[in-house]
Amino acid sequence: MGHELTIEPLGETIEVADGQTILDACLRAGIWLPHACGHGLCGTCKVDVVDGEIDHGAASSFALMDFERADGKCLACTALLLDDVTIEAEIDEDPDQRRIAVRDNGDMLLGLLTDAQLLDAERHRRWAAALVKMALETEGNRDVLAGWLAKWVPLGEAAIDAYCTHLPDARDTAALARAAAADFRTNIGL
Incomplete structure (x- = not known):
């Protein structure tokens, strides 16, 4: 069933x-909160519970002292929601920040x-694109870069093939990766 969590100052639920x-x-x-140990031992993920009820879980009394619990603080890495909850965390939202949700594959790390x-x-x-653009502004560099590509592209493709052989659930990954690399080289003018 679950509950809703509102994160301030972001206003996200x-x-x-x-x-x-x-x-x-x-x-x-995809919402980053400060954290370190992930086990309730360090206190890095300490947040204020503004509204609602939580279970503190296995939070260490060293990382979250009794007076902090009484003041409405919790450790985000151990706290479980018992109700809809609003927290306030020390985070700043950067307008240029990319928000990428962690994939639910059973392994958060x-x-x-x-x-x-x-x-x-x-x-x-x-x-790389900026560097190549700058390099191509100088006469003769296109030939130098073409020589490097002739040497390194086969090695890169061999590395892609070797890596992708260890991805049994990802069919055609090597071919897709080689094509993406070739497209990248074309798009930057090589």
Whole structure:
């Protein structure tokens, strides 16, 4: 059945499943909350419960002291909703921030790493495109870059093939990755 969680100062409301922590629900919805240990030991994910009732779960009395509990604080990594809840967290929304929900694959760490890798790859493509654009402004660099591509494209495709052989559930992934790399090279003028 679950409950609704409203996150301030964002004003966002998300669904939280029974037995799901506040932190897990937020990350799966693409809302970043400060956190570190994920086990109720460090206090990094401490938030204010503005409205509603929660179960503190396995929060350490060191990370969340009794007077903090009495003041309406909880650890997002251990707190479970008993009601519809509103929290206030120390987060700033950046208008340029990408919100990527963690994939529900049973492994939150893998989902976070995958999302971080996708963001890093996107940043790398932007930087590579800018660098190539700048390099192509100088006469003779197109031939130099073509020589590098002749050397490195086969090695890159071999790496793609080797990696993709370990992805049994992703058919045609190697062909799609090679095609995406070729499209990228074409789009940046190579």
